[in-house]
Amino acid sequence: xxxxxxxxxxxxxxxxxxxxxxxxxxxxxxxxxxxxxxxxxxxxxxxxxxxxxxxxxxxxxxxxxxxxxxxxxxxxxxxxxxxxxxxxxxxxxxxxxxxxxxxxxxxxxxxxxxxxxxxxxxxxxxxxxxxxxxxxxxxxxxxxxxxxxxxxxxxxxxxxxxxxxxxxxxxxxxxxxxxxxxxxxxxxxxxxxxxxxxxxxxxxxxxxxxxxxxxxxxxxxxxxxxxxxxxxxxxxxxxxxxxxxxxxxxxxxxxxxxxxxxxxxxxxxxxxxxxxxxxxxxxxxxxxxxxxxxxxxxxxxxxxxxxxxxxxxxxxxxxxxxxxxxxxxxxxxxxxxxxxxxxxxxxxxxxxxxxxxxxxxxxxxxxxxxxxxxxxxxxxxxxxxxxxxxxxxxxxxxxxxxxxxxxxxxxxxxxxxxxxxxxxx
Numbered sequence: 001x002x003x004x005x006x007x008x009x010x011x012x013x014x015x016x017x018x019x020x021x022x023x024x025x026x027x028x029x030x031x032x033x034x035x036x037x038x039x040x041x042x043x044x045x046x047x048x049x050x051x052x053x054x055x056x057x058x059x060x061x062x063x064x065x066x067x068x069x070x071x072x073x074x075x076x077x078x079x080x081x082x083x084x085x086x087x088x089x090x091x092x093x094x095x096x097x098x099x100x101x102x103x104x105x106x107x108x109x110x111x112x113x114x115x116x117x118x119x120x121x122x123x124x125x126x127x128x129x130x131x132x133x134x135x136x137x138x139x140x141x142x143x144x145x146x147x148x149x150x151x152x153x154x155x156x157x158x159x160x161x162x163x164x165x166x167x168x169x170x171x172x173x174x175x176x177x178x179x180x181x182x183x184x185x186x187x188x189x190x191x192x193x194x195x196x197x198x199x200x201x202x203x204x205x206x207x208x209x210x211x212x213x214x215x216x217x218x219x220x221x222x223x224x225x226x227x228x229x230x231x232x233x234x235x236x237x238x239x240x241x242x243x244x245x246x247x248x249x250x251x252x253x254x255x256x257x258x259x260x261x262x263x264x265x266x267x268x269x270x271x272x273x274x275x276x277x278x279x280x281x282x283x284x285x286x287x288x289x290x291x292x293x294x295x296x297x298x299x300x301x302x303x304x305x306x307x308x309x310x311x312x313x314x315x316x317x318x319x320x321x322x323x324x325x326x327x328x329x330x331x332x333x334x335x336x337x338x339x340x341x342x343x344x345x346x347x348x349x350x351x352x353x354x355x356x357x358x359x360x361x362x363x364x365x366x367x368x369x370x371x372x373x374x375x376x377x378x379x380x381x382x383x384x385x386x387x388x389x390x391x392x393x394x395x396x397x398x399x400x401x402x403x404x405x406x407x408x409x410x411x412x413x414x415x416x417x418x419x420x421x422x423x424x425x
Contacts, residue, residue, distance in 0.1 A: 010084065010087040010088040010091045010092055011084075014084055015081065015084040015085070015088070018077060018080055018081040018084060019081060021077060022074075022077050022078065022081060025068055025074055025077070026068070026069075028065065028068060029065070029068035029069055032060065032065055032066070032068070033066075034066065034067055034068065034069070034200075035066065035067055035182060035199050035200035036066060036199075038061065041057045041060055041061055041066055042055075042057045042058075042061075043057075044057070045057035045060055067200065069173065069176070069177050070177045070178075070202060074177075075174060075177060078170045078173060078174060081170065082166075082167055082170045082171075085163045085166055085167055085170075086163075086167070088163065089160060089163045089164075093159050093160045093163065094160065096156070097156050097157065097160065104148055104387075105141075105143055105146045105147075105148050105389070105391075106146070106148075106389040106391060106398075106400070107146055107391050108391075109393075109398060111389075111400075112389065112391070112398040112399075112400040115389070115400035115401060115402050116400075116401065116402045116403070116407070116410065117400065117401050117402075117410065117411065117414040118398065118399065118400035118401075119398075119399060119400075119418050120396050120397070120398055120399075121396065121397055121399060121418060122395065122396065122397075123392060123395050123396060123397055126390065126392060126397050129390060129399065129417060130147065130390075132416075132417055133147075133149045133388065136151065136413075137151055138150060138151045138388065139151060139153070145391060145392035145393075145397075146389070146390065146391045146392070147388075147389065147390035147391070148387070148388075148389055149387070149388045149389075149390075150385065150386065150387045150388070151385075151386055152383045152384050152385045152386050152403075153385060154380055154383045155380060155381060155382070155383035155384060155385050155404070155405075156385055157380060158377045158378075158380040158381035158383075159377075159381075161373055161376065161377035161380065162374065162377045162381075164373060165370045165371070165372075165373035165374040165377060166370065166374070167370075168366050168367070168369055168370030168373065169366070169367050169370035169371065169374075171363070171366050171370075172363035172364065172365070172366030172367035172368075172370060173363060173367065174363070175362050175363035175366060176361050176362065176363030176364070176367075177202060177363075178202050178203065178204045178205075179202060179204045179205055179206075179360075179362045179363070180200075180201075180202060180205065180359065180360055180361045180362065180363065181198055181200060181201035181202070181205045181207060181359070181360055182198070182199045182200045182201075182357065182358070182359050183195050183196075183197055183198045183199060183207075183357070183358040183359075184197055184199055184265075184355070184356070184357055184358075185197055185355070185356045185358065186266070186268065186353050186354070186355050186356075187212075187214045187353055187354055187356065188214070188270060188351060188352070188353040189214055189215075189216060189217045189351065189352050189353065189354070190213075190214060190215075191213070191214055192211050192212070192213045192214075192237070193211070193212055193214075194209060194210070194211055194212070195207055195208065195209075195212075195358055208258075208259065208260055208360070209239075210236050210237065210238070210244070210257070210260065211236075211237040211238075211239070211241070212234060212235070212236055212237070212262070213234065213235045213237060214232060214233070214234060214354055215233040215234065215235055215246075216231075216232070216233040217230070217231065217232050217233070217267065217352050217353075217354045218230070218231055218316070219231075219267070219315075219316050219317075221315065221317055225315060225317070227293075229250050229251060230250065230251070230264065230267050230354075231248050231249065231250045231264070232248070232249050232250075232264055232354040232356065233246070233247075233248045234246065234247060234248075234249060234255055234262060234356075236255075236257045236260070244257065245257045249262060249263070249264045250264050251263075251264050251265075259360040259362060260358060260359075260360055261358070261359050261360065261361075262356050262357070262358050263356065263357040263358075263359070264354070264355075264356065265355045265356065265357045266354070266355025267352060267353065267354050267355055268287065268352065268353050268355070269285050269287070269295050269313075269316060269350050269351070269352050269353075270284065270285055270351055270352065270353050271283060271284050271285050271350075271351035272285060272297055272299070272311065272347055272349070272350060272351065273347075273348045273349040273351060274299055274345070274346065274347050274348060275344070275345070275346050275348055276301070276343065276344070276345050277343060277344050277345075278344065280348070282351070283297050283298075283299060284297060285297050285311075285350070285351075293314050293315065294312070294313075294314045295311075295312070295313050295314075296310065296311065296312050297310075297311045298310060298311070299311050299322075299345070299347075301340070301343055301345065307325060308325065309322045309323065309324060309330065309339070309345075310322065310323040310324075310327075311347070313350065316350055316352060318334050318335045318350075319332055319333070319334055320332070320333060320335075320347065320350075321333075322339065333347070335347055335348065335349065335350070336348060382405075384403050384404060384405040384406035384409065384410070385403065385404045385405075386401065386402075386403040386406075386410060386413070387401060387402055387403070388400070388401040388417075389401070399417070399418060401413070401414050
């Protein structure tokens, strides 16, 4: 009964159908943004189209298309596909490998006529053929007057390794769905934080409690004042404040510490630190929404704040512009430069914050290892499994050969074994 159930899952049609369904939903999960807020989907997809007065956004949320890879039905598809692979491995691939390793003798001319290449030679060349098989590293079995030899058995392992690699990839995806999380943090330079703003997490997710310190943040500008790259110098600490790991990260160069991966994703300017008459103040910066990378604030020059200067900057390279109360342009200055002769005023620092995306994915090692095995199996599959049979009959012996691939090589090998002796028969 168990064998019948396994064989029912080992059908190629079922495996291909499941694979196509999984691929289709995976593509859908790539097109639709994953793990966003409910409000995001309601705003982004509600006006696309509706079905029976139900918006697409509501349909998307109902079926879990906002987190495709974590839904019960997607994981069930992975389980069924994995069951197909396991069933095929135990009911087809392993028995086929076992049969390939067994000796399989052929004794009469009818059996030799079924082979791809076959001929008849004089018995005096029988031992010569055996010596040639040994030189070419064939595995040889002999039973009285019959011989069975093969080589390239490694190629028979390729389908099994393919199945194992795919099972590892499925296992990695399942572990990732159950144990991963994603968080987004905006942290000012010099601050220490713990992961709090989680975007997505699963039932078995364990969020690490490592304190993380933003040591520094800076931007690298190009010759035309365009942003080339932005960097964050981060330290991972333990509960006593001891530094466990430190790295300067940038876009595409994250910090990896144990199960955590910290990516550089965003940045912003949030305030100014100014000195007025030897006293330091911190002022908020406002980012103009209709302009890219443009910040503005008001720097009061009197205790009543009735007089002051308007600060405007479009970069963090240390330069900024100032305007008076009437909107008249005063000039362009650098950080630390004295601005007014009447009062001792200078802008000391533009306070920035860095945007970090923090992830953990315990399934990644299984997925990488699975794809590595898949590439190895692709190389192994090019090894052709070649078989030869010999059988003595009176003063002649039959020789025949077949191969599962590399047919031209089989033909050349068969000719090299037989042609030198055909004319001497």
